[in-house]
Amino acid sequence: MRRQAYLLLAVLWFLLGLLVPESRAQAPEKHPAMAYRGWLYDGLQYRELFAPEQVDTLYVLAGEPVALSAHRTLVYYWPLTARYMADWENMDETLPGRLEISPASQEGATLEVTPFSLVHPEVDTPTPRITLVTGGEAERQYARYQTEMADYWRRMDQYNQDAAAYEEEMREAIKAVGAGQKNVPVPTAPTQPLEPQLYVTEPAPGYVFTLQEGRYTIQLRGPDGQIVSGSRRQVVAFQARRQGSSYTIIPADQWTRPQSSNAPEDTLYLTKGSVLYFQPRAVREYRESYYLRLKDPQDTSGRDDRWVWVQQELLAGGRLEVCRGGRPVLSVSEKPYFVEQLPGAALGYNILEYDPQEMAGEKPTFHGYRVAVDDAPGGLVQVRFRDAQGNLVPGSERDVRLLSGRPAVQLYLPALLPLLLAGVLSVRRRAQRRREELISTQEG
Amino acid sequence: MLDRLFLRDPAGRHSTWVLLRYRLWSALHGRAFYVAGVAGLVLVAAMLGDFMNYLARTGLAISQDQLRTPLTLTLSLAAVYLSLSALVGISREREQGTLLVLSFGPVDLWGYLLSWQLAQMFGYLVLCLLLGVGAASMAGLAGLPLSGALLPLLALSILSTAGVIAFGILIGSAGRDLRNSLLAFLGVTLVLLVLEGLDAFFGSLQAGQLPGAWLPVSRTVSLVSGALAWVSPYSFLPRGLAAIYAHDWGGYLANAAGALAYAAILLVFARLGAERRGVVP
Numbered sequence: 001m002r003r004q005a006y007l008l009l010a011v012l013w014f015l016l017g018l019l020v021p022e023s024r025a026q027a028p029e030k031h032p033a034m035a036y037r038g039w040l041y042d043g044l045q046y047r048e049l050f051a052p053e054q055v056d057t058l059y060v061l062a063g064e065p066v067a068l069s070a071h072r073t074l075v076y077y078w079p080l081t082a083r084y085m086a087d088w089e090n091m092d093e094t095l096p097g098r099l100e101i102s103p104a105s106q107e108g109a110t111l112e113v114t115p116f117s118l119v120h121p122e123v124d125t126p127t128p129r130i131t132l133v134t135g136g137e138a139e140r141q142y143a144r145y146q147t148e149m150a151d152y153w154r155r156m157d158q159y160n161q162d163a164a165a166y167e168e169e170m171r172e173a174i175k176a177v178g179a180g181q182k183n184v185p186v187p188t189a190p191t192q193p194l195e196p197q198l199y200v201t202e203p204a205p206g207y208v209f210t211l212q213e214g215r216y217t218i219q220l221r222g223p224d225g226q227i228v229s230g231s232r233r234q235v236v237a238f239q240a241r242r243q244g245s246s247y248t249i250i251p252a253d254q255w256t257r258p259q260s261s262n263a264p265e266d267t268l269y270l271t272k273g274s275v276l277y278f279q280p281r282a283v284r285e286y287r288e289s290y291y292l293r294l295k296d297p298q299d300t301s302g303r304d305d306r307w308v309w310v311q312q313e314l315l316a317g318g319r320l321e322v323c324r325g326g327r328p329v330l331s332v333s334e335k336p337y338f339v340e341q342l343p344g345a346a347l348g349y350n351i352l353e354y355d356p357q358e359m360a361g362e363k364p365t366f367h368g369y370r371v372a373v374d375d376a377p378g379g380l381v382q383v384r385f386r387d388a389q390g391n392l393v394p395g396s397e398r399d400v401r402l403l404s405g406r407p408a409v410q411l412y413l414p415a416l417l418p419l420l421l422a423g424v425l426s427v428r429r430r431a432q433r434r435r436e437e438l439i440s441t442q443e444g
Numbered sequence: 445m446l447d448r449l450f451l452r453d454p455a456g457r458h459s460t461w462v463l464l465r466y467r468l469w470s471a472l473h474g475r476a477f478y479v480a481g482v483a484g485l486v487l488v489a490a491m492l493g494d495f496m497n498y499l500a501r502t503g504l505a506i507s508q509d510q511l512r513t514p515l516t517l518t519l520s521l522a523a524v525y526l527s528l529s530a531l532v533g534i535s536r537e538r539e540q541g542t543l544l545v546l547s548f549g550p551v552d553l554w555g556y557l558l559s560w561q562l563a564q565m566f567g568y569l570v571l572c573l574l575l576g577v578g579a580a581s582m583a584g585l586a587g588l589p590l591s592g593a594l595l596p597l598l599a600l601s602i603l604s605t606a607g608v609i610a611f612g613i614l615i616g617s618a619g620r621d622l623r624n625s626l627l628a629f630l631g632v633t634l635v636l637l638v639l640e641g642l643d644a645f646f647g648s649l650q651a652g653q654l655p656g657a658w659l660p661v662s663r664t665v666s667l668v669s670g671a672l673a674w675v676s677p678y679s680f681l682p683r684g685l686a687a688i689y690a691h692d693w694g695g696y697l698a699n700a701a702g703a704l705a706y707a708a709i710l711l712v713f714a715r716l717g718a719e720r721r722g723v724v725p
Contacts, residue, residue, distance in 0.1 A: 082659060082660075249504060249506075251502060251503050251504045253502070253503050254502060254503075257502070259502075259504055259505075259506050260506070261506045263508065265508045266506050266507070266508055267506070267507060267508065267589065268504065268505075268506055269499050269504070269505040269506070269507065269510075269588075270499075270503065270504055271499060271500060271503050271504075273503075274503040274504060276504060300659075300663075301659060301662065301663075303647070303666075306647070399589070401587060401588070401589065402587075403496070403499060403586065403587045403588075404496075404587065408585065408586075410585050411489045411492060411493055411496075411582050411585050411586060412486065412489045413581075413585070414485060414489070414577070414578040414579075414581035414582050414585070415482055415485035415486045415488075415489055415578060416482070417481070417485065417574050417577060417578045417581075418477075418478040418481030418482050418485070418574050418578075419478060419482060421478070421481075421570075421574065422478045425472055425473065426473075429473065
């Protein structure tokens with residue numbers, strides 16, 4: 001028995017040892033290898049991709065452009081994160097050649113290198129979305145961005161000069177007032193120019209292609225006509241299983257703690273007096289394993305049997321409807337809001353409707369559809385979203401329930417139900433016993 | 445053999461029926477049955493109360509079916525309680541020598557095991573009804589809607605509980621004595637539930653939340669848990685529940701049929717185990 005206990009302890013010790021990372025210094029062995037770098041769209045933004053030879057399959061969204069470039073770099077394994085990494089600093093050779101795709105993509109079966117840029121749009125546009133542009137368009141967009149930036153720096157130079165002049169004028173004015181001079185004109189402060197919201201990456205060479213849903217093989221054919229060793233990869237282009245509308249809901253009481261409702265089956269529970277700001281977004285449901293490997297090709301933690309909702313672009317310009325019995329009782333449009341911190345050391349804030357005149361120099365904190373629970377007669381029962389054209393957005397309906405929000409003691413009353421049954425059975429049993437006793441007495 | 449299996453012998457059938465009624469009435473007239481029912485409902489009330497507290501604190505709560513987790517948990521605990529009570533009953537009867545009656549009485553081993561299985565199942569039906577009605581009343585008091593998944597969940601839980609009860613009968617029949625049987629039952633249950641819980645925990649973490657060094661552990665747990673799900677009596681309810689919420693009614697029915705087949709197989713093993721162990725300690 002004691003021997004078994006020792007054996008068990010030894011096994012446990014060994015298993016624990018497996019879990020504890022080694023503490024010796026790490027100097028990983030690096031070896032030159034072929035790797036793809038690129039940009040993939042994840043439904044909301046473009047993500048950088050690194051796919052060494054150990055990543056045999058790339059996952060991309062069907063119908064969205066992908067940009068890849070082929071490199072030779074030093075690849076090493078980093079045990080602390082269990083990932084293959086690249087030492088770009090010490091080796092980064094761009095491999096020339098043509099990328100072959102089978103079956104062919106929309107752009108063809110063989111792709112040449114083309115310059116591409118990522119265009120980050122102005123934040124204030126209704127549905128900001130990063131786009132990937134190629135060829136001459138990439139050059140044009142980048143030139144536009146450079147012009148905007150040059151103009152901004154020119155205005156900043158002017159602003160700095162104006163600011164210096166303003167300070168000088170202000171000092172003079174203060175001096176004049178100090179000397180007893182009356183009716184001294186107050187200098188006007190210059191307005192600082194706003195930084196351009198547009199951002200365009202410098203055009204970079206790459207193979208840009210868009211795939212329909214399916215499985216593909218890619219490989220690089222070098223200038224010598226041979227397939228570049230280690231360049232073959234499988235590519236899985238996948239689509240969403242379901243799509244709908246998700247809501248990011250900001251409670252006025254806790255504006256820094258928004259909650260999300262992705263699935264149409266969700267019910268929203270509110271308490272009376274709640275004020276909420278709804279931010280509708282497009283949402284799509286993807287296979288978890290595919291989506292996680294799209295975001296990180298080395299992440300194998302996703303499961304094939306699970307699905308994830310992924311929030312995407314904001315749905316702007318429509319109206320949020322509050323319905324009762326299927327009929328809208330309230331229709332709200334989107335407005336910008338500004339969170340004003342209360343003055344003083346104590347914490348607190350107000351959420352105000354953003355007024356560009358009164359709040360010059362400030363930006364709206366967020367945009368949203370404001371719904372106060374008291375706005376809807378008889379309590380809320382359903383919310384849904386109509387787009388700018390007035391069409392109902394599929395999957396945007398949510399049931400809403402107004403609750404007291406206080407756990408009542410009565411909640412525990414049904415827990416006495418089993419005791420009620422016990423009492424009934426006990427009474428019946430006693431009655432039966434009494435009957436039996438009576439019968440036996442009569443017989444006796 | 446078939447005659448015995450389907451209880452075609454009238455005397456054996458009658459005796460099994462008498463045994464079943466005796467066990468059911470014993471359970472219904474004992475305190476433990478009602479304590480289990482009250483405890484289960486208190487658990488549901490506490491979890492719903494916690495949800496209401498959260499709502500009062502935040503003014504907003506989002507949920508698909510607030511009754512799902514508390515009811516599933518309490519139904520699973522009720523199943524474990526009935527399985528455990530079958531195990532204790534069988535082990536005690538062997539230790540007390542009551543099983544000797546099988547050697548010369550009108551009831552054979554099949555009838556004996558079946559009486560336990562059916563009595564516990566009827567007991568579960570009563571508990572299930574109490575828990576279902578109680579939980580629905582609590583939801584009504586809290587103002588929560590009753591989900592359409594409630595009835596399919598209760599129906600599935602009856603079939604999945606057949607497997608859990610058969611598991612207790614198997615351990616009770618094949619175990620050496622009460623102490624060893626209890627340890628084996630609790631040990632296996634603990635390992636299965638801990639693995640299932642760990643798997644669910646790792647699964648609930650979003651990408652990046654789990655440190656890289658834990659990924660192999662998570663994968664191993666997922667692999668082992670997935671393999672054990674084929675033999676675990678506790679896997680039918682969560683699997684069926686997932687099918688209900690995915691509106692996969694084919695999967696739901698397959699799972700229900702699987703739970704029944706699983707219970708039947710365990711009863712066959714229980715009989716073999718009981719024959720091997722004998723009727724006295």
